[in-house]
Amino acid sequence: MVEILKIDNLTKKFKLSAKQRKINKTTDTYKVALNGLHLNAYKGEIYGLLGPNGAGKTTTLRIICTLIKKDQGTILFDGINLDDKPALIREKIGFLTSELKLDDFFTPNYLCDYFGALHHMKKEEIKERKDFLFNKFGIDKFKEVKIGNLSNGMKQKVALVVSLIHDPEIIIFDEPTNGLDVIASKIVIDYLMELKAAGKTIIISTHIFSLVEKICDRIGIIFDGQMAIEDSLANLTKNETLEELFFRLYEEKGGDLNA
Amino acid sequence: MHNIWIIAKKELKRYFTDFRMIIGLFLPGVLIFVLYNAMGSIINNVESLPEEGIIYVENEPEALKNLLDGTPFTIKRSDTKLSKEAALDKLQNEEIDLYIIYEEDFMQKVQNYQVDSGEVAPAVQIYYKSASTKSEQLYTTYLDALNNYETSLSNKFDINKDQNINYDVTVTSDIFQELIATILPFLLLVLLFSSTMGICAESIAGEKERGTISTLLVTPIKRSELAFGKILAISITALSSSVVTFLGVITSIPKLMGGYASGVELYHPVTIILVLFVIMMTVLLFTTILTILSTFAKSVKEASSLAVPLMMIVLFVGLMNFGIDAHANNFVLYLIPIYNVVQSLTSLFNNTINPINFLLCIISNLGYVILGVMLLTKMFKNERIIFNH
Numbered sequence: 058m059v060e061i062l063k064i065d066n067l068t069k070k071f072k073l074s075a076k077q078r079k080i081n082k083t084t085d086t087y088k089v090a091l092n093g094l095h096l097n098a099y100k101g102e103i104y105g106l107l108g109p110n111g112a113g114k115t116t117t118l119r120i121i122c123t124l125i126k127k128d129q130g131t132i133l134f135d136g137i138n139l140d141d142k143p144a145l146i147r148e149k150i151g152f153l154t155s156e157l158k159l160d161d162f163f164t165p166n167y168l169c170d171y172f173g174a175l176h177h178m179k180k181e182e183i184k185e186r187k188d189f190l191f192n193k194f195g196i197d198k199f200k201e202v203k204i205g206n207l208s209n210g211m212k213q214k215v216a217l218v219v220s221l222i223h224d225p226e227i228i229i230f231d232e233p234t235n236g237l238d239v240i241a242s243k244i245v246i247d248y249l250m251e252l253k254a255a256g257k258t259i260i261i262s263t264h265i266f267s268l269v270e271k272i273c274d275r276i277g278i279i280f281d282g283q284m285a286i287e288d289s290l291a292n293l294t295k296n297e298t299l300e301e302l303f304f305r306l307y308e309e310k311g312g313d314l315n316a
Numbered sequence: 317m318h319n320i321w322i323i324a325k326k327e328l329k330r331y332f333t334d335f336r337m338i339i340g341l342f343l344p345g346v347l348i349f350v351l352y353n354a355m356g357s358i359i360n361n362v363e364s365l366p367e368e369g370i371i372y373v374e375n376e377p378e379a380l381k382n383l384l385d386g387t388p389f390t391i392k393r394s395d396t397k398l399s400k401e402a403a404l405d406k407l408q409n410e411e412i413d414l415y416i417i418y419e420e421d422f423m424q425k426v427q428n429y430q431v432d433s434g435e436v437a438p439a440v441q442i443y444y445k446s447a448s449t450k451s452e453q454l455y456t457t458y459l460d461a462l463n464n465y466e467t468s469l470s471n472k473f474d475i476n477k478d479q480n481i482n483y484d485v486t487v488t489s490d491i492f493q494e495l496i497a498t499i500l501p502f503l504l505l506v507l508l509f510s511s512t513m514g515i516c517a518e519s520i521a522g523e524k525e526r527g528t529i530s531t532l533l534v535t536p537i538k539r540s541e542l543a544f545g546k547i548l549a550i551s552i553t554a555l556s557s558s559v560v561t562f563l564g565v566i567t568s569i570p571k572l573m574g575g576y577a578s579g580v581e582l583y584h585p586v587t588i589i590l591v592l593f594v595i596m597m598t599v600l601l602f603t604t605i606l607t608i609l610s611t612f613a614k615s616v617k618e619a620s621s622l623a624v625p626l627m628m629i630v631l632f633v634g635l636m637n638f639g640i641d642a643h644a645n646n647f648v649l650y651l652i653p654i655y656n657v658v659q660s661l662t663s664l665f666n667n668t669i670n671p672i673n674f675l676l677c678i679i680s681n682l683g684y685v686i687l688g689v690m691l692l693t694k695m696f697k698n699e700r701i702i703f704n705h
Contacts, residue, residue: 072700122534125699144536152534158527175535219531 061227061258062098062121067091067130069116069282090116092282094130098227098260098275103253105273105290106262107303109312113282114262115154118229121260122152134227148176151225153217155235161205165196165215168204169222176223183222190218194244209236217245228252228259234268246272266300278303280310339621369454370394371414372403377423383461389454407443408485413451414458415443422473429472438473443483447490497665500565501658502634507561508598509630512554513623516606519546521619524611529702539696543607543689550603558595583667590674591664597681598657604688611695611702630654637662650676653684 070087078084091113098104108114119125121132123143132139134146159168166187173183191197194214204212213236221228233249234242249259249272263269269276270290276299277287285306286293293302332338369384372394384391394412403415418440419425425438440462444455459475466473476483486494523529532542566588583591606623613619637658650656656677663669695701 124530124533125703144538147534147536150534154530156527157531157534159531160523160526160528172531172535175532175537177536216531220534 058102059100060097061100061135062096062260063131063133064094064096064117064121065131067094067096067117067120067132068128069113069120069125070128090282091120091127091130094279094282095284096277096287098258100258101253101256102274103249103259103261103272105269105276106260106279107264107266107269107276107299108262108279109307112279114279115231116282117279118152118154118231118260118262121229122150123147124152148223149226151220151223151228152231153220153229153233154231156231157216157220159204159212159216159219162203164201164203165191165218166200168215168219172219173222178223186222186224187218190221193248194218194241210238210241213237214241226257228257230259230261232263233261234263234265266298266303270294270299278306280307280312285310367450367453368392369413369450370411371416371454371458372398372406372412373416373418375418375420375422376416377418379423380418380462380465383465384458387457387461389457404443404485407445407451408487410445410448410451413444413448413454416458417441417443426469426472431470431472437471437477439477440473440475441478441481441483442476443485445486445490446484447486447494493666497662498637500665501637501661503565504558504562504595504661505598505630505634505654505658508554508558508595509602509627511557511561512550512599512602512606513620513627515550515553516603516610517613517616517619517623519550520607520610521613521616524613524702525615533702540693543692543696547600547603547607547689547692550607551600554599554603555596558599559592562592562595583665587664587667587669590669591661593678594657594660594664594674597678597685600685601653601657601681601688604685604692608688608692608695611692633658647673647676650674651680653681656680 068089069091070089073081073083073086073088077088078086081088094113094117096106096117106114106117116125120127121139123139123146134149137145139146163171169187169190170183173186178186187200191200194217196211196214196218199207199211204215207215217233228249230249233245237245246268249261252259253272261268261273273290275287275289276293278285286302290299293299297305367389368391369389370392376393394406398406400417403412406412407415419438422438422440429435429437431437442455442458442462445451446455462475466475520529523532533539605626606619609622609626610619613622633654636655649659650673660669660674660677663673
């Protein structure tokens with residue numbers, strides 16, 4: 058197995074404003090989001106990142122995508138340090154999260170051209186990718202309709218296509234089926250499997266156990282900014298289901314299911 | 317009543333616990349206080365500012381040589397003997413500020429003159445140029461002083477008595493030029509600011525509000541490239557709007573003035589190009605400052621609120637120009653952002669621009685723009701600002 062993503066001792070603290078301290082009823086100046094997190098992902102696998110709200114999943118993904126900076130730790134992409142070549146890393150990544158929005162004023166067609174150009178793609182390459190992805194996700198029908206006039210599901214599909222326009226090596230999806238109907242969800246899941254078969258690495262963050270059990274090769278469960286467990290799905294679910302494992306670990310880490 | 321109070325309490329809590337809203341509500345009042353005080357000080361300073369006036373006097377009586385003592389003016393006399401025509405030319409060209417003609421043996425004639433004799437009273441002619449602020453102020457000051465002296469002598473001489481003579485040497489084009497130099501810098505400043513304000517607020521704060529900026533930040537572009545790209549687009553848009561506005565103003569105001577002449581005829585093409593240059597720098601400066609404010613804001617509405625104090629400063633600086641000629645010798649004024657634009661535009665429209673002052677204005681504003689872009693790049697790298705953490 059070729060290690061494509063290696064994260065060691067990742068730490069991130071967010072400074073709390075006076076207002077946030079009041080809301081959280083704390084006197085601490087900082088909130089620890091990640092506390093020495095380790096993560097390893099291999100080429101050609103689908104990696105599932107699980108954890109309760111506030112555990113640090115989204116923060117981890119945002120740091121990997123260089124949207125925010127880490128405080129400590131190292132992140133290696135295919136042996137390249139993220140600190141040394143962040144722009145190169147961004148070229149290799151396709152990132153999709155519900156926080157990424159598209160400008161209502163433009164059409165899917167224009168936005169794909171725009172983001173393709175920002176990824177240094179040639180016009181012919183962009184056209185080829187657009188033809189393929191538009192056909193795959195049924196965007197052809199509304200490719201010239203402004204984003205503002207599309208339904209949420211359509212917008213989500215366009216965002217997905219925009220994140221994949223440059224044919225990234227690593228695809229990072231935060232809740233990949235969020236906002237999609239069952240048909241669109243199936244298309245996305247099937248496409249993720251195709252990407253995996255093509256040797257791409259996919260990291261997804263989700264709350265849906267069934268999705269993880271269906272598509273993931275390996276999983277990592279995060280509690281309080283630390284990796285509680287990381288292994289192949291097969292190894293982890295030998296004696297218990299994924300859901301049982303998750304809640305057992307949650308309680309072992311001091312979580313209260315009756316709270 | 318109880319429900320009304322509950323609703324009102326909730327609304328008041330909303331208004332008075334939002335720091336940015338409080339700034340928007342109360343800062344203008346504070347600024348007005350500060351600006352009006354500053355304006356008062358400046359006006360008082362200007363009024364009491366000793367200015368050098370050059371006068372050319374024919375047959376000046378010895379007793380009246382100190383007439384302007386105690387006024388803000390320091391008087392310098394032009395000693396070269398001039399013909400009337402040459403003196404009026406010099407006044408027209410603003411080489412001298414007043415041209416005064418006393419009758420020969422004026423004091424003797426005044427002494428001998430009997431008010432009820434029916435004879436023509438001794439006369440004084442004072443030529444001035446109302447299009448020049450200094451000349452007009454000096455004329456008023458001299459006239460007041462001479463009137464006081466005349467009153468003390470029981471009205472024994474006349475000043476500018478001949479109705480057929482135009483003692484104001486200002487020609488129509490001078491009036492027009494003065495009007496342009498007074499109004500246009502203010503008008504342009506306000507137009508440039510307002511055309512830039514809307515685009516800037518939408519460009520960054522709008523992207524932050526809609527969440528579209530994150531989509532851009534996960535592409536391989538550098539944040540400095542994003543900052544430069546934004547500024548470039550806003551500047552081009554605001555500049556196009558400004559050029560059209562400028563052309564509209566320069567070609568239409570003269571028509572409104574009675575079809576005397578077009579702005580293009582009145583100014584040398586180089587002057588027009590220099591004005592456009594100042595406009596371009598101003599747009600860049602406004603774009604940079606407003607983009608910084610927009611980046612700091614969480615929403616378009618907030619960005620617009622943050623721009624209000626700046627707009628008041630722009631209005632204030634523009635208004636400071638009214639009735640005051642540009643300072644030609646104070647280089648420091650050409651380094652003050654926004655104020656240096658007003659100074660340069662006024663000088664350009666008056667055709668009195670000093671090349672060093674002009675260069676200082678352009679270079680200093682370029683420096684402010686570069687500093688602003690550096691700050692903006694830093695802000696784009698700050699996740700607390702970009703993601704409103």
